[in-house]
Amino acid sequence: MAGYSADQAPTSRDKGFDAGLDGIHKAVVSVDKAINKVIPEEFNPFYYLGGITNLLWVLLVPSGIFLWFYYKPTTAEAFSSVDYLTAQVFFGGVIRGIHRYAGNGMILMAILHMLRNFFTDRYRGFRDIPWVSGVILLFLTGFIGLTGYLLVWDQRALVITDALVQILKSLDLVIAGLGTWFAQALIGGDEPNNLTLARMLFLHVGPAVMVFFFLWVHYLRLHRPKIWPPMFVTLLTIGAVLLAAGLAPLEKTLPATQPFVEGQTALVYDIFYLLPVLALSSLSAPAVMAILLALFAVMFILPWLPAKKHRYINVATVTPENCTGCQLCAIDCPFDAIIMVQGSNPNPRYSELAVVNDDKCAECGICVGACPFHAINLPLMDEYAIRDKVVALLK
Amino acid sequence: MTSTSDTTQPNVLAQNGKPKILGFLCEWSLGRTDHIHEDGTVKGMEHIKTIKIPCSGFVKTEWVTVAFENGAQGVFILGCPLGDCHFNEGNFIINGRLEQHVGRLVNRKIVDDSGRVAELYLGATGNNDFFGQLEDFTKYIEALPPLVVAAKKPRAAAAKKE
Ligand code: HEM
Ligand code: SF4
Numbered sequence: 001m002a003g004y005s006a007d008q009a010p011t012s013r014d015k016g017f018d019a020g021l022d023g024i025h026k027a028v029v030s031v032d033k034a035i036n037k038v039i040p041e042e043f044n045p046f047y048y049l050g051g052i053t054n055l056l057w058v059l060l061v062p063s064g065i066f067l068w069f070y071y072k073p074t075t076a077e078a079f080s081s082v083d084y085l086t087a088q089v090f091f092g093g094v095i096r097g098i099h100r101y102a103g104n105g106m107i108l109m110a111i112l113h114m115l116r117n118f119f120t121d122r123y124r125g126f127r128d129i130p131w132v133s134g135v136i137l138l139f140l141t142g143f144i145g146l147t148g149y150l151l152v153w154d155q156r157a158l159v160i161t162d163a164l165v166q167i168l169k170s171l172d173l174v175i176a177g178l179g180t181w182f183a184q185a186l187i188g189g190d191e192p193n194n195l196t197l198a199r200m201l202f203l204h205v206g207p208a209v210m211v212f213f214f215l216w217v218h219y220l221r222l223h224r225p226k227i228w229p230p231m232f233v234t235l236l237t238i239g240a241v242l243l244a245a246g247l248a249p250l251e252k253t254l255p256a257t258q259p260f261v262e263g264q265t266a267l268v269y270d271i272f273y274l275l276p277v278l279a280l281s282s283l284s285a286p287a288v289m290a291i292l293l294a295l296f297a298v299m300f301i302l303p304w305l306p307a308k309k310h311r312y313i314n315v316a317t318v319t320p321e322n323c324t325g326c327q328l329c330a331i332d333c334p335f336d337a338i339i340m341v342q343g344s345n346p347n348p349r350y351s352e353l354a355v356v357n358d359d360k361c362a363e364c365g366i367c368v369g370a371c372p373f374h375a376i377n378l379p380l381m382d383e384y385a386i387r388d389k390v391v392a393l394l395k
Numbered sequence: 396m397t398s399t400s401d402t403t404q405p406n407v408l409a410q411n412g413k414p415k416i417l418g419f420l421c422e423w424s425l426g427r428t429d430h431i432h433e434d435g436t437v438k439g440m441e442h443i444k445t446i447k448i449p450c451s452g453f454v455k456t457e458w459v460t461v462a463f464e465n466g467a468q469g470v471f472i473l474g475c476p477l478g479d480c481h482f483n484e485g486n487f488i489i490n491g492r493l494e495q496h497v498g499r500l501v502n503r504k505i506v507d508d509s510g511r512v513a514e515l516y517l518g519a520t521g522n523n524d525f526f527g528q529l530e531d532f533t534k535y536i537e538a539l540p541p542l543v544v545a546a547k548k549p550r551a552a553a554a555k556k557e
């Protein structure tokens with residue numbers, strides 16, 4: 001068995017790109033620690049950005065269902081149904097506000113969550129699946145937001161439709177007809193028509209269902225994902241959304257059906273969802289399309305650019321003769337990498353045997369500390385070698 | 396073989412006259428900085444030896460016992476701030492395990508003071524905190540009477556033979 005040696009030990013970051021990220025990592029940790037001085041670390045919201053995003057998503061679903069009860073997906077009635085809901089329905093305006101602000105918050109938190117995971121090197125190696133599913137979630141969130149703004153069918157919605165069609169049509173430059181096909185598929189024809197909003201409602205709710213699927217994939221690799229932030233952070237988040245919804249009613253817009261009024265395009269813009277639309281004022285449609293495609297392409301392959309150098313070299317290894325099937329390692333493993341297999345323990349007195357799933361193992365060694373029977377080990381850092389090193393260092 | 400010394404009493408002081416201290420450093424915390432010499436000694440603190448490990452949750456509580464049996468006057472574990480473990484739960488897990496283990500060490504009179512085991516949750520920054528906290532820890536240990544753990548009977552699990 002290989003003895004422990006510091007230079008064999010996987011070092012997470014080495015040179016070049018990694019060294020640059022290291023600086024940012026330290027800065028992020030400094031910010032965290034500054035916050036920890038003010039609020040106890042169990043409540044530091046930065047440790048729960050994923051959970052906050054999840055919570056906002058949970059606020060979005062019921063408020064969306066409420067809006068859906070009143071919404072009429074036709075160009076003639078959409079605006080007036082939203083208007084009626086906002087002005088006439090008991091608390092309708094507030095619930096619409098919750099839906100809007102929770103949506104704003106969700107994309108903001110998802111982006112922060114993504115940046116944080118990137119800067120603290122939680123995006124590659126054994127975290128490739130959470131990362132890639134996260135990128136899909138981000139795309140879905142953005143798309144749902146855009147279609148949501150269209151549903152209101154006010155003059156801003158016209159501007160957005162126009163922008164989306166322009167951006168999509170720029171794909172024609174790559175394959176003739178492709179962009180036009182997409183644009184027609186999006187709005188159900190060449191011009192916004194009676195089908196457009198029914199389609200948009202589907203494109204708003206359909207991807208929302210897909211979010212649930214990808215969230216499942218997102219959490220798949222974690223044994224105990226922090227899906228729910230602690231009570232303090234939960235109340236803070238819900239409180240912030242309610243406060244915004246109560247104190248800052250949504251802006252009044254004009255229906256898309258009346259002649260276009262100058263200035264409606266400059267209405268309050270949500271920079272996160274509507275960034276592509278805003279970008280059109282300074283960039284050409286093909287440029288926006290190219291930037292979006294490049295951005296998502298890079299995000300998709302980021303976990304392998306550069307990949308974690310050390311993987312599959314120090315995966316936890318079980319010594320079956322020692323394993324008693326006590327499950328302690330499987331319970332503590334944060335990545336759900338240990339399965340207890342019935343009936344494979346070589347010792348007739350025991351039934352279950354711990355088996356490590358190489359693909360899930362993060363090589364952290366938490367299971368080694370858990371096992372009272374010396375049955376699980378990191379091959380490059382043998383527990384006996386470390387014990388001997390302890391003795392040697394204290395000589 | 397474990398080389399738990401059965402005959403000679405371990406020497407409790409390091410060459411610089413300060414109590415011997417052993418540390419386990421999570422490589423995501425300060426393990427990557429250059430505050431540690433190649434051989435694991437902390438720069439400027441010859442009495443503190445360290446071992447680099449992938450995560451604070453890797454520490455087997457048994458190693459803590461072995462350290463005390465071999466003359467360590469204090470043991471510390473360095474990890475990331477609670478809530479920010481690179482492996483999500485490692486520092487919470489070692490925190491819980493040590494709570495139990497140190498209580499047991501005290502009950503069995505292996506150590507006299509639970510403060511001999513320190514957990515530092517510093518993370519990738521706070522290099523000055525690192526030296527400051529180690530200085531405080533050293534002072535705390537110096538104020539305690541020297542700890543000599545009676546030689547133990549051989550440990551239950553012998554080292555693996557190849
Ligand atoms: C859009 C909605 C999203 C939600 C609701 C969400 C939620 C979460 C939650 C609750 C966790 C578990 C956190 C933990 O246990 O520490 C998590 C982990 C993770 N998320 Fe997201 N996330 C979202 C988007 C993203 C995006 C856009 C990315 C990056 C592209 C991303 C990357 C990751 C990664 C890499 C992990 C694993 C972190 C770890 O193992 O500690 N997520 N996410
Ligand atoms: S080293 Fe052990 S605890 Fe860590 S991920 Fe692998 S199996 Fe799980």
Ligand code: SF4
Nearest residue numbers: 323324326327329371
């Ligand atoms: S903790 Fe050790 S003995 Fe228990 S199941 Fe895991 S490997 Fe087997």
